Amino acid sequence: MHHERPMHRRVRQAASTAVLIALTVVAAACTAAPATPSTTTVPSTGTAPVITTFTSSTTSAPAPALIAFAWQVADPQSDRLTCDIDVGADGTSELTVTDCQGSRSRNLTIGDTGAYAIRFTVSDGTESATSTVGLSVTAGTSETFDIVLRPQTTLSPEAQAAFDAAEARWEGIVTAGVPAVRATIGANGCGALNGAIDEVVDDLVIDISTTAIDGAGSVLARAGPCLVSTGDGLPRFGVMEFDLADLSNLISSGTLTAVITHEMGHLLGIGTRWTSAKPGVVLTGGGTGDPRYTGARAVAEWSALGGNGTIPVEATGGPGTADAHWRESTFGTELMTGFINGPVNPISRMTIASLADLGYQVDIARADAYSVPSGNLLRSLLAAPEVELRVDRLGPVGAA
Secondary structure, three states: OOOEEEOOOEOOOOOOOEOOOOOEEOOOOOOOOOOOOOEEEOOOOOOOOEEEEEEEOOOEEEOOEEEEEEEEEEOOOOOOOEEEEEEOOOOOOOEEEEOOOEEEEEEEEEOOOEEEEEEEEEEOOOOEEEEEEEEEEEOOOOOOOOEEEEEOOOOOHHHHHHHHHHHHHHHHHEOOOOOOEEEEEOOOOOOOOOOOEEEEEOOEEEEEEEEOOOOOOOOOEEEEEEEEOOOOOOEEEEEEEEEHHHHHHHHHOOOHHHHHHHHHHHHHOOOOOOOOOOOOOOEEOOOOOOOEEOOHHHHHHHHHOOOOOOEEEOOOOOOOOOOOOEOHHHHOOOOOEOEEOOOOOOOOHHHHHHHHHHOOOEOHHHOOOOOOOOHHHHHHHHHOOOEEOOEEEOOOOEEO
């Protein structure tokens, strides 16, 4: 596992904004720089580290901007390498990654607007090489993200509390509203129980209900985005319908809130918009034995967890499980695998970063503590009782 050292500092007097710790940078534009292609400087001794590539996931983004920085580096003598990222190119590192050789990536959040030079330095302890990319952070919206729940049936107190908890959790993670659009669809037009809607939606409306579907132990729910925006491809209206026959088991096992939070994540687009994301498709290998997630920001968090390459996606399970979840055999109890492992299922930084890949602005610091399980721990997790989320995944039936 890699050891990373986020640096503590303040930006110089000309730009007096403080720098936050733990991979989050709130820096003023202390060094203006246009968004230019990467340039690399390598000492001519022939023994210095070599930077093959250093890139950012975007050259322009609204504040607060979650940016993935990726690199490929090597050392001619195979020495251990240390990498530093300096926001503003003022000589002070915001992030240090040890044992950074090979292909790696990391996320940083930049909170203030401005044009930045982002300087990347790789060192073997004696010699170093540098590369610089330009980044522009533009003004973001001050509007918060609002989810509106519309019950279509009478809900038990336990179900209502679980829906409310899931709403609050995701509203805390997504930090900025999306453009309002007019949503129009008839009653039950989403493939499940939904009310008619013909109104301006800002930001997401979800119709929720409990009803008889097919009895206990089979399909748990029907859920998914119903209408998506033609502008950003993000959902504006969706439906979550749970089988009454399964509800008591979810309540007694203490997993109801986790299941509803999981399904609301799909309403936001996790797994359901991976092949239709406006910033670009983030799923490869769908329908094969090894599907992979490729979005730069989530991949950066996978790299920070010790992973290599793109993220393993579930290839097994019933309808709606494969190609829409993180792989259970790798990620264990993480909330957005296709199985719920008891009442504690953390939302990782990787899951939150995947929302940024879809186009949302997020607060990655809202993630739960999480590490990838391995060895005996992983084996025990996979052997423990779990709930497969047998959900009919409802796709969008219209655009708004």
